[in-house]
Amino acid sequence: MxxxxxxxxxxxxxxxxxxxxxxxxxxxxxxxxxxxxxxxxxxxxxxxxxxxxxxxxxxxxxxxxxxxxxxxxxxxxxxxxNLDMFKSFKATDPGIKQALKDGFPGGLANLDHYGRKILVLFAANWDQSRYTLVDILRAILLSLEAMIEDPELQVNGFVLIIDWSNFTFKQASKLTPSMLRLAIEGLQDSFPARFGGIHFVNQPWYIHALYTVIRPFLKEKTRKRIFLHGNNLNSLHQLIHPEILPSEFGGMLPPYDMGTWARTLLDHEYDDDSEYNVDSYSMPVKEVEKELSPKSMKRICYRNFMDCQRVRERMGNGSFESIIALMPKIKFAHTLEYPFIIEKFDFINGH
CATH class of the missing domain: 1.10.8.20 (N-terminal domain of phosphatidylinositol transfer protein sec14p)
Structure with a gap:
């Protein structure tokens, strides 16, 4: 170890x-x-x-x-x-703080029988007059940032239970395609968390219909881990033992205290100290030159890319676009560094 x-x-x-x-x-x-x-x-x-x-x-x-x-x-x-989402990315941010206090998200004290952290969301708690859906997403992402620091959770992962009781059609109308895409990209495609299950309970028909619409945009692995229980809490209990669930989910524990996780973050004044701004995402050309040394690039091609040999064969006379076509696993941005990067690849051809 x-x-x-x-x-x-x-x-x-x-x-x-x-x-x-x-x-x-x-x-x-x-x-x-x-x-x-x-x-x-x-x-x-x-x-x-x-x-x-x-x-x-x-x-x-x-x-x-x-x-x-x-x-x-x-x-x-x-x-x-999405730079605006990550400005003031901390528990004391007004929008994030209000969302956290309303249980977006909540975290149960006990882990499930696989050692996974159980997150809970009570959808009807959303107060549209005080914070937005984006604030809820920010609060969830910030919470995951804090939780994923635990190496046990990096291995064991998470389970999410969403209770849709009393979630109105008016509230559901705010779940626009752009908002849903933002959430899917942030949680499914861009965060290093292992979700072992996502459970819907007490969902009304319009949430079921909404899920049908977004289902094609979910990865197959994600789709297999989403369970629509409706009012049948027995099916939930077959997957998560009632001994560790609060009474809202038919469990044996007292009702969940919505402010529990919020107090944890606020007491520790947790924030993501990364500088999310335009300047922090720009790499100076000199830094690119240093990183793209022939030795470094040769090591990367040799170790990591199955298409390296084809690049060796075509680098000398192919266009940069054809090189990218040969190596679909690598995604380069259309930046001013293009000619510079190509020059640094020259060692591959005949060196």
């Missing part, structure tokens, strides 16, 4: 080995493989590339290096494209 695995119980260490392909003997090499790919996306400002941070993404993608890197890139790209 390395220091990066400190905090994991023996049971969780074994789970990480069996289910996530985590190997303490190659952990630092795995992390470096992902870090080496960062220079293939000069259009993104990777504000963190430390070992502990990259490890979250490896665990979320079962140590598939490229998939972990793609998630890492999408994580920062999402923040880069």
């Amino acid at each position: 390395t220091h990066l695995q400190a905090g994991l119980s023996p049971e969780t260490l074994e789970k990480a080995r069996l289910e996530l392909n985590e190997n303490p003997d190659t952990l630092h090499q795995d992390i470096q493989e992902v870090r080496d790919m960062v220079i293939t996306r000069p259009d993104i400002g990777f504000l963190r590339t430390d070992d502990a941070f990259i490890l979250r993404f490896l665990r979320a993608r079962k140590f598939h290096h490229f998939e972990a890197f793609r998630l890492l890139a999408q994580y920062f790209e999402y923040r880069q494209q």
Whole structure:
């Protein structure tokens, strides 16, 4: 066990080995493989590339290096494209604070029988006069940022229960396609959390209809983990034991205190200290030059990209567009660094 695995119980260490392909003997090499790919996306400002941070993404993608890197890139790209969402990204921000106090989200004290954190949302609590749906999404993302620091949850993951009781048609009308897409991109595609199940209870017909509309935009893995229980709490209890659920979900515990998780974040004054602004996402050309050294690029091509040989064959006489077509796994931005990057690739042709 390395220091990066400190905090994991023996049971969780074994789970990480069996289910996530985590190997303490190659952990630092795995992390470096992902870090080496960062220079293939000069259009993104990777504000963190430390070992502990990259490890979250490896665990979320079962140590598939490229998939972990793609998630890492999408994580920062999402923040880069939605800068306003991440301004004042802290628990004391007025909109986030109000959403947290109304239980967006809530977190149960007990883990489920798989060691997963149980998040709860009571949809009808949304007070449109005090905060927006974007504030709710920000509060959820901030909460996940705080929770994912726990290495046990990086391995075991989360379960989400959404209670739609008394959620009105008027409230549902605010769930616009653009808002739903923002949420799907932020939670499904751009965050290193493992969701073992998403449970809808007491959903009205219009929520069921809404889910039918968005279902095609969800990944197959996500679709398989969404359960529509309606008023049948027995089916929920077959997956999450009632002994750890509050009475709102037919459980044996007292009603959930909506402010529990809010107090946790506010008491610790949790905030995401990353500088999410335009300047923080721009990488100076000199930094790109340093990172795109022939030695670095040769190592990346050799280790990480199956298409390297075809690039070697075509680099000398093909256009830059044809090179990208040959390597679909790499996504370059249309930036002023293009000619500079191409020059740094010249070593591949005949070197």
